[in-house]
Amino acid sequence: MAVMEIIRMGHPTLRQTAEPWPVDKLGTPEFEKLIADMRDTMYAAGGIGLAAPQVDVPYRIAVVEIPESGTRYGDVPPLPFAVYINPTITVLGESPAGYWEGCLSVPGMMGYVERPQHIRVDYLDENGEAKSLEAKGFAATVFQHEFDHLLGMLYVDRIRDMSLFVYEDEYRLFHAEVNANEI
Numbered sequence: 169m170a171v172m173e174i175i176r177m178g179h180p181t182l183r184q185t186a187e188p189w190p191v192d193k194l195g196t197p198e199f200e201k202l203i204a205d206m207r208d209t210m211y212a213a214g215g216i217g218l219a220a221p222q223v224d225v226p227y228r229i230a231v232v233e234i235p236e237s238g239t240r241y242g243d244v245p246p247l248p249f250a251v252y253i254n255p256t257i258t259v260l261g262e263s264p265a266g267y268w269e270g271c272l273s274v275p276g277m278m279g280y281v282e283r284p285q286h287i288r289v290d291y292l293d294e295n296g297e298a299k300s301l302e303a304k305g306f307a308a309t310v311f312q313h314e315f316d317h318l319l320g321m322l323y324v325d326r327i328r329d330m331s332l333f334v335y336e337d338e339y340r341l342f343h344a345e346v347n348a349n350e351i
Contacts, residue, residue: 169207170205171205171208172208172222175222176210176324179272184320186219188227189228189254190225203231203251206229209223209234212232216232216235217232218231228255229252230252231249233249233250245306250293251293251294252291252315254291255288260284260287263284265283265286265302266283267283269281271323274322278339280333283309283326284305287302287304288300289301289302289315
């Protein structure tokens with residue numbers, strides 16, 4: 169497959185609300201290629217999630233995979249690769265927690281964002297089967313971050329204290345030991 173270009177903050181597609189993926193296009197060669205290319209792109213960029221708008225495809229599709237512990241994400245429960253089509257989030261617990269977030273579309277920067285830590289995700293899988301899962305903690309943050317892209321939002325829109333929006337190098341120098349949570 170192919171590695172796609174990841175568009176960056178400032179590109180208009182990142183600020184548009186994505187359209188639902190047509191269910192009748194599931195399983196088509198176009199769909200299969202898009203998913204394979206998104207997966208390759210996410211891996212090549214070292215990400216744990218990628219939304220279709222980030223590769224200039226304005227549809228409600230995201231891929232997520234949280235690798236085994238021992239990566240730069242620390243000791244977090246792994247989540248196998250999966251495709252989320254036309255997902256919705258329901259907050260099940262309002263209690264927030266904060267993580268230092270980065271984004272493939274905002275390279276070289278990180279920001280501290282607080283989000284609800286108990287959610288339900290309803291979505292279609294790549295076969296068109298309706299699925300639902302509950303996510304807590306780090307996984308809940310990852311889903312909210314990726315699905316914000318489908319709403320035309322970036323994590324920078326959710327930073328409450330802009331003094332906590334920093335370059336990655338400065339994060340490592342001045343913030344990494346203060347708060348080890350990052351995505």
